[in-house]
Amino acid sequence: MKTHSTGIHHISSMVQDPQRTLDFYGEVLGLRFVKQTVNFDDPGTYHLYFGDETGEPGTVITFFPIAGLGKGKVGSGQVGVTTYLVPAGSLPFWEERLQQHGIATVATTRFDEASLLFEDPDGLVVELVARPSSKQTRWVVEGITKDEAIVGFAGATLLSKDPDETIRLLTELLGFERVAEDGEWVRLIGSADYANVIDVKKTVLPNGVPGTGTVHHIAWRVADGEQYPTWQDAIFDLGLRPTEVKERNYFRSVYFHDAGRILHELATDVPGFTVDESIDSLGETLRLPSWLEEKRDHISRTLPTIELPKGERI
Ligand code: ZN
Numbered sequence: 001m002k003t004h005s006t007g008i009h010h011i012s013s014m015v016q017d018p019q020r021t022l023d024f025y026g027e028v029l030g031l032r033f034v035k036q037t038v039n040f041d042d043p044g045t046y047h048l049y050f051g052d053e054t055g056e057p058g059t060v061i062t063f064f065p066i067a068g069l070g071k072g073k074v075g076s077g078q079v080g081v082t083t084y085l086v087p088a089g090s091l092p093f094w095e096e097r098l099q100q101h102g103i104a105t106v107a108t109t110r111f112d113e114a115s116l117l118f119e120d121p122d123g124l125v126v127e128l129v130a131r132p133s134s135k136q137t138r139w140v141v142e143g144i145t146k147d148e149a150i151v152g153f154a155g156a157t158l159l160s161k162d163p164d165e166t167i168r169l170l171t172e173l174l175g176f177e178r179v180a181e182d183g184e185w186v187r188l189i190g191s192a193d194y195a196n197v198i199d200v201k202k203t204v205l206p207n208g209v210p211g212t213g214t215v216h217h218i219a220w221r222v223a224d225g226e227q228y229p230t231w232q233d234a235i236f237d238l239g240l241r242p243t244e245v246k247e248r249n250y251f252r253s254v255y256f257h258d259a260g261r262i263l264h265e266l267a268t269d270v271p272g273f274t275v276d277e278s279i280d281s282l283g284e285t286l287r288l289p290s291w292l293e294e295k296r297d298h299i300s301r302t303l304p305t306i307e308l309p310k311g312e313r314i
Pocket residue numbers: 010012217219265
């Protein structure tokens with residue numbers, strides 16, 4: 001519809017324990033913790049963001065840690081697998097690293113492409129795929145060099161209650177191109193350099209159940225908020241119901257469910273995570289939107305104390 005990079009902006013998931021999530025994504029997987037804030041719709045809960053060194057769109061995974069949250073079930077109406085892109089040749093490194101951290105891995109293939117599948121400590125299904133890409137990361141942690149470091153998302157799989165309608169949404173509204181199909185999957189590719197390969201499962205699985213270890217929503221890139229009225233009209237024209245535009249401080253967002261029960265978000269590339277702290281200090285302190293600042297003392301007392309992962313910008 002518009003000139004923008006077609007691909008994933010971020011993926012948001014539900015977990016139980018903030019520290020366990022910081023340790024796994026920040027140290028084992030070596031992503032940068034780029035923003036420490038709260039769920040704007042529920043300020044007693046953290047909203048933790050991880051990405052590349054600046055949290056570029058297409059690298060960002062976010063978590064809502066809720067103590068005692070029940071285990072979810074992956075199924076229709078959800079993202080199935082969150083796929084990360086690693087440099088060519090680095091899968092053996094990752095297999096060894098994950099196993100050293102007690103994470104069982106499974107070697108698998110989709111469309112003849114090798115990948116390494118595993119679960120995070122909350123049961124979220126994550127996958128690594130090695131693909132040539134011009135995207136590089138400038139963030140490393142102990143034990144991972146830039147030749148192995150995750151550079152961002154490769155893509156995701158979608159489990160839809162209505163695969164044909166989900167594919168129609170991705171192609172007609174979002175601008176993905178249908179490029180391949182086998183007995184199990186339809187592959188769609190977007191114009192972004194990475195975070196752009198989406199595989200939609202053709203079989204309809206039993207409904208997913210939200211909870212720990214499941215994806216809450218997937219956000220797609222839009223250039224800026226000026227285009228939102230056009231997007232909202234186009235979503236209505238598909239028979240779906242977009243929300244109003246929500247201010248998320250680091251981007252602006254519109255949400256909607258597709259006919260396959262998947263919760264989608266359209267998120268702007270701007271202004272990004274350096275809007276309220278410098279690149280050097282991303283993630284170091286609790287950041288709140290202006291309308292929550294007056295409640296900072298109360299919010300800080302409510303949130304569990306966390307220890308930040310260590311890493312280095314190169
Ligand atoms: Zn989101």
